[in-house]
Amino acid sequence: MSPIALRRHYASAAAAVAPEATEQPFFPDEPAGPILKTEIPGPQSVKAIEKLGKVFDTRSLNMMANYQRSYGNYIADLDGNVLLDVYAQIASIPVGYNNPTLLLAATSPEMASAIINRPALGNFPQHDWADILESGILKVAPKGLNQVFTGQSGSDANELAYKAAFMWKRQHQRGGAHIDFTDHEISSSMTNQSPGAPELSILSFTSAFHGRLFGSLSTTRSKAIHKLDIPAFDWPQAPFPVCKYPLDQYAAENAAEEQRCLDETERLIKEWHNPPAAVVVEPIQSEGGDNHASPNFFKGLRALTKKHDILFIVDEVQTGVGATGKFWAHEHWGLETPPDMVTFSKKAQTAGYYFGNSELRPNKPYRQFNTWMGDPARAILFRAIIQEIERLNLVENTAVTGQYLYEGLERLAQRYPSEVKNLRGKGQGTFIAWDSPRRDEVLKKAKSVGVNVGGSGATAVRLRPMLIFQKHHADLLLEGLEKIFKS
Amino acid sequence: MSPIALRRHYASAAAAVAPEATEQPFFPDEPAGPILKTEIPGPQSVKAIEKLGKVFDTRSLNMMANYQRSYGNYIADLDGNVLLDVYAQIASIPVGYNNPTLLLAATSPEMASAIINRPALGNFPQHDWADILESGILKVAPKGLNQVFTGQSGSDANELAYKAAFMWKRQHQRGGAHIDFTDHEISSSMTNQSPGAPELSILSFTSAFHGRLFGSLSTTRSKAIHKLDIPAFDWPQAPFPVCKYPLDQYAAENAAEEQRCLDETERLIKEWHNPPAAVVVEPIQSEGGDNHASPNFFKGLRALTKKHDILFIVDEVQTGVGATGKFWAHEHWGLETPPDMVTFSKKAQTAGYYFGNSELRPNKPYRQFNTWMGDPARAILFRAIIQEIERLNLVENTAVTGQYLYEGLERLAQRYPSEVKNLRGKGQGTFIAWDSPRRDEVLKKAKSVGVNVGGSGATAVRLRPMLIFQKHHADLLLEGLEKIFKS
Incomplete structure (x- = not known):
């Protein structure tokens, strides 16, 4: 079904039932409500799932979807069922299925070129890459962070940030960007030994989720099923506060719990045998159970990282891009100095990390590098997402x-x-x-x-509706x- | 410039100079040869590079490109220069810039949907995902490998394959898929300690390149600048044969060198303190200096991995998709049993690993999982690339x-x-x-x-022309x- 036909298709349904709340709907031709035709999975879905299972692992499959029939906040399946989607591809659909503004961007000549002429951005960037960044990704950069390194997924974004942190920390230990590597560093790095491959770490928190690649998984602490049988770095985990809700009713108890966690964090920073180069934290622990802490806890982390000359990385892969009522969730904290790096992915439909300190550009080229270094097609899409967020x-x-x-x-x-x-x-x-x-x-x-x-x-x-979710x-x-x- | 105008633009140039060789050109309206207007970088490029440098690290920049003016084997810059491109975005452009077949795929309604409705493939795959895989990625699967796990980049593909290898190896050590994890494994995995996070490794070779994420970088041994200051796993490296060229003229000496390397590989498999779960190797070491070995060497590796009950992973990220005169470079070896996994990316414009053994599907869901698990948009593009490879x-x-x-x-x-x-x-x-x-x-x-x-x-x-490079x-x-x- 074409997008226009799709909107007509649901518009008739929308006209039949007036929305209960009185606000202006963003997409008047969205379905007026869920449509249930069969049990889920219905017969068509069962057949399709069986077919897919032969070539692709379907044991984590939740629902086989028909995205051509999905619209706005509604996800369609193969049997005519249409559900209100407050999960949104694990919090990754920002402005609705088949969003018309995104469709325009996706069918533009510049998108076609980005898809078929994907550049190695570090070597052969396209002529308008600065414009794409400045009118898109950098337009929504967190305050104080004016540079970006683009990547491919949330895990990738975090690992790139960790690498930047390690390079920064070793440079400080060495005495500055002008001090060159020693021969011993160079040779030991090639055999994965210290000092070239340093015995440093990233400190993360109990119940944290930062991804599933080898470095990011070493900082993930949400569920054993993610980690079992995978070798990991011997990196420290500090306790994340176990707060009582609602936070404001238990302010005193929560403050004591947060102080306990900050104290233990500081102890680990000082004493862990592989010292941390950075602390990484989610503003709201998402995969790990939607665990919240107060702004004071995060201010305390920022202060500790400053005190001990290590970096503060805020992982906004799930919290970022508007869902918390701020564009970035860490804006709720009122920090005096910005985080050193903020990582993003999911609703941005692209990935990477923001930073502000030019010392976080490694002292030599090709240290932070890979073939694609992101994807202009996805950067163009994020720009359209930002436009839609602003428009509405x-x-x-x-x-x-x-x-x-x-x-x-x-x-x-x-x-x-x-x-x-x-x-x-x-x-x-x-x-x-x-x-x-x-x-x-x-x-x-x-x-x-x-x-x-x-x-x-x-x-x-956990509720993770799209940004176009209304009353x-x-x-x-x-x-x-x-x-x-x-x- | 529109793609049609672009072809007309270069067609007049092509008409003016007849190609020297006599074969039929695939793209008659390609430029007839390079066009040089200024030194490179010219004045427009210098300005654009300076602008980009403010927000993006440009120290590895080779040439600022105008992809709208690039066509076929020719890359254009901002000053009117047009170069014959035998580097092709670090071996990643398969069938030419602005390839018309790819343009059709990129402007199709299904591509638009894939771009704006990117699914979490493990949970909510799209209804035609099996079709997209079977008519694309799986159509060119190496012999004996009928399943795929899709990913996002070459590094990602390798790390996913490593994770599959570790899970497989531990399952074997445990005694089968039906044996559940012990409480000690579960608890120790959460603190990154053995046995939950096992002391196993991936064996790679001197001068190898397998990527730059933390796990893949631990197997990369090409250049110190990639590895310095980044913590690494204590994994073994075996010597890659240092052969004399041309290989066939020095067959006896090369065979001795290869045997030396195989012997040392076997010693490391048996003796390394973190035993390997797999050996990973490139058919031709690409980033590490274009190092070749004979089919016998690779047959020897396959035999060693069988003998010691570990897996054989062939990294075809750079060699795959047709450039070596076979679709997959390891087809040159004449192996009796296929590799356990083959990873791909670059010219495939998507990424992942092929496998054939269903034991490489972990015994429980959500062990090999992430939000996106690949990208249908890129899988659709790879299908079009395959069609173009077949057509021509x-x-x-x-x-x-x-x-x-x-x-x-x-x-x-x-x-x-x-x-x-x-x-x-x-x-x-x-x-x-x-x-x-x-x-x-x-x-x-x-x-x-x-x-x-x-x-x-x-x-x-190193020459890495596109597949449409002709006499x-x-x-x-x-x-x-x-x-x-x-x-």
């Missing part, structure tokens, strides 16, 4: 809709206290989660009420959840 | 043109023996290189005779080289 004022929207949704969930928590525990994400846009004693059952049942939703950690239901979608979600809780 | 019979073309080019280079080597040393790549398509005592000067001067060419290792000039291009290249040698 979507960061403001997630703040407003998030508050509306949070209040609705608070009411549900009062009515169904055994179903909604530790509701969290107040003031964090639509980045909301709660614990559920029967989490996996809730996720499964959600499909039968027309909602696609995911979990995080062991017990959390009338929140109403549908709340209704659907109530049906599940009643059942 | 390009694997045969690289074999034929490669032989023609090699013979021309042999003649140059006879005339300029101090300029062309250790010519290599006979019978390996256009995957040809030689050593040059003034390599960097040759690479630089090449631009002044209208050729863009790269190096590998410390002294090699008349070879003539131009040989003429250009002779001009440099004469100067």
Whole structure:
């Protein structure tokens, strides 16, 4: 179905049912609500899944989708079912399926050229790469960070940032950019031995998720199934605060817990046998269970990293690009000095790390380098995403809709206290989660009420709607959840 | 300039000068030869490089390109210069700039959907993912390998393959897929300690290049500048044979050298304190200096890995997709049993690893997983690349043109023996290189005779033309080289 036909197709449905909330819908021709035709997976999906299983591992498959029939906040399957999607490809769809603004960018001559003429950006950048960066990726750079190194995925972004941190730290230890490597460093690096391959580390936190490549996986601590049987670096993990929710009701207890974690972080920075070159942290631990901490905790981390002359890397792969009611979640903290590096991916549909300090450019070329170094096609798409966010004022929207949704969930928590525990994400846009004693059952049942939703950690239901999620979608979600809780 | 206008633009030039060789040109409207208007970089390029340098590291920049004006084998810059490109984005452009077949794929509705609706393939694959794989990536799967795990880059592909190898090896040590993890394995994995994070390794070879992420970089041994200051795993490196060229003239000496390397490989497999779960090798060491070995060496590696119950991973990131006169370079070896995994990227414009043994699917879901798990947009592009390779019979073309080019280079080597040393790549398509005592000067001067060419290792000039490189291009290249040698 062409995008225009697709919008006509759903527009008739939308006209039939007026949205319950009164705000102006961003996409008036979105489906008015979920459409359920069969159980999920239905017969067409079962057949397709079986076919795919022969060549591709389908054991983690959640739902076989038809993206040509998906639109806005709604994901379609092969059997005519259309679900309200508050999981959004693991928090990676920013402005809706088949978004018309993105479609224009995707069908532009410059996109076609970017796809078929993919450059080795470090050697042969295209003539308009500076413009693409400045009018896109760098336009939304966190305050104080005016440079970027582009990459391919969240894991890749974090590993590139770690590499920058190690090179920076060794340069400081050596005495500056002008001091050359010793022969011993050069020869030992080739055999993976110290000092050329230094015994340094990246400090991360319990329950953290930073990716699944060998370096990033060494900083991931969310679930054993991600890590089992994979060799890892002997890097330290500090405790992430186990806070009580809502955060503001337990301010004193949480402050004590956060101080305990900061103290232990400092001890590890000082004493770990492979000293950290950097601390990496997520503003909200996402895969690890939607764990929050207060701005004071993060300010404390920034202070510790300054005090001990190591770097502070903020992993905004999941929290970034508007979902928390700020463009970057770390804007909520009010830091006095910016993080040293901020990594991004997912909703940006491209990846990389921002930085501001030119010392984070290694002292020689080809130290931070690879063939593609990102992807102009995806950078062009991110630019269109940013334009759409600005056009529809979507960061403001997630703040407003998030508050509306949070209040609705608070009411549900009062009515169904055994179903909604530790509701969290107040003031964090639509980045909301709660614990559920029967989490996996809730996720499964959600499909039968027309909602696609995911979990995080062991017990959390996590909401990761797109930035175009509005109050009338929140109403549908709340209704659907109530049906599940009643059942 | 639109692609049609672009072809018209160069067609008039093509008409003016008849190609010297007599074969039918694949793209009759390609430029007839290089066009030189200014020194490189010219004034427009200098300005653009300066602008880019403010936000992006340009110290590795070779040439700022205008891809809208590049066509076929020719890369254009911002000052009107058009060079014959035998470097091709570090061996990553398969069928020419602005290839019309790829342009059709890039402007198709399914490409637009793939760009704007990028799925989390492990959870929500698109309905036609099996078709895209079967009619594309899997259609060219190496013999004996009928499954694929898709990824994002060559480094990523290798690390995914390493992870599969570690999971497979530990499963064998444990006694099978049905044996569950122990509590001790689970808890120790979370703190990056053995046995959960096992003390196993991947064995690679001196001068190897397998990527720059933390795991892949631990197997890379090509240049210290890639590795300095980055922590690495204590993994073993075996010697890669240092052969004499041409290989067939020194068969006996090379066989002895290869046996020495095989013996040392076996010793390391048996004795290294972190035992290897796999051996990884490139069919031709590419970044490390274009180092060749005979089929017997690789057959020996296959035998050793079988004997010691570890896996054999062939890294075809640079050699794969037709450049050696076979679709996969390891087809030259005549192995009795296929490699366990073959990794790919670069000319495939997507990445991943092929495998055939279903034991290489980990025993539980979510062990080999990430958000995107590849990219349908790039898989659709690879399908179009495969169609173009078939339409123009390009694997045969690289074999034929490669032989023609090699013979021309042999003649140059006879005339300029101090300029062309250790010519290599006979019978390996256009995957040809030689050593040059003034390599960097040759690479630089090449631009002044209208050729863009790269190096590998410390002294090699490496040719990596596209698959559409024909005899008349070879003539131009040989003429250009002779001009440099004469100067």
